[in-house]
Amino acid sequence: MAAVNGGRVELQxxxxxxxxxxxxxxxxxxxxxEGQSVIGETAADVLLAVTEACTNxxxxxxxxxxxxxxxxxxxxxxxxDSILEVAVRDLGRGFAPRVDSPGLGLGLPVIAALTRTVEIxxxxxxxxxxxxxxxxxxx
Amino acid sequence: MQDxxxxxxxxxxxxxxxxxxxxxxxxxxxGELDIKSTDSLRAALDAAEREGNIVRIDAAGxxxxxxxxxxxxxxxxxxxxxxxxxxxxxxxxxxxxxxxDMTLIARTVHVIS
Numbered sequence: 001m002a003a004v005n006g007g008r009v010e011l012q013x014x015x016x017x018x019x020x021x022x023x024x025x026x027x028x029x030x031x032x033x034e035g036q037s038v039i040g041e042t043a044a045d046v047l048l049a050v051t052e053a054c055t056n057x058x059x060x061x062x063x064x065x066x067x068x069x070x071x072x073x074x075x076x077x078x079x080x081d082s083i084l085e086v087a088v089r090d091l092g093r094g095f096a097p098r099v100d101s102p103g104l105g106l107g108l109p110v111i112a113a114l115t116r117t118v119e120i121x122x123x124x125x126x127x128x129x130x131x132x133x134x135x136x137x138x139x
Numbered sequence: 140m141q142d143x144x145x146x147x148x149x150x151x152x153x154x155x156x157x158x159x160x161x162x163x164x165x166x167x168x169x170g171e172l173d174i175k176s177t178d179s180l181r182a183a184l185d186a187a188e189r190e191g192n193i194v195r196i197d198a199a200g201x202x203x204x205x206x207x208x209x210x211x212x213x214x215x216x217x218x219x220x221x222x223x224x225x226x227x228x229x230x231x232x233x234x235x236x237x238x239x240d241m242t243l244i245a246r247t248v249h250v251i252s
């Protein structure tokens with residue numbers, strides 16, 4: 001849900017990590033961007049990067065931990081001045097090489113090409129966060 | 140149907156004209172192509188590949204493509220290419236064109252502006 005927190009507008013969502021929920025998160029992000037008047041190529045870049053990060057969670061995050069109960073994707077976004085910060089988090093056991101990956105392995109390179117900065121960091125006690133920033137010129 | 144000129148021994152150029160009848164299957168796609176729609180995209184391409192050597196995707200109604208969908212398109216393009224065919228994309232919107240360019244998939248899939 002979008003909320004105003006101390007003058008900053010935020011989006012916070014957590015949904016089960018399923019393929020069906022990836023477009024749901026993208027559409028929620030699109031609504032948030034529209035509310036911030038972020039449109040055009042910038043919005044398209046954000047939506048593609050968010051989709052790639054969420055798809056990584058569905059395809060990889062919980063594979064090494066099939067018994068995980070809380071198999072969720074968390075999406076958080078915040079606009080501060082002309083910077084949009086977007087975090088995609090999982091509660092899995094981290095990235096692991098996957099020789100049978102169903103994708104092209106292009107997710108992270110695409111994210112890197114679309115973002116101003118991107119960091120991938122472990123969460124405590126477990127999980128991974130992909131933290132992306134974008135320069136926005138909201139109308 | 141060939142019209143072969145007289146090649147002769149004098150090394151003058153000669154020209155062979157032949158008609159190649161290619162079967163083009165037009166696949167109109169609408170919507171968003173991502174991990175949710177991967178299976179339906181793959182099924183549609185599999186069916187199209189059975190009917191034509193050239194599969195031409197009209198992407199005018201495609202508003203979104205991610206790298207998962209690109210993987211499905213690439214696999215189809217490689218299968219078609221292996222048997223002398225090709226995968227074409229026409230009417231590609233600017234956002235879709237952007238990921239195609241970014242990933243260099245246009246080297247394998249024929250993107251027709």
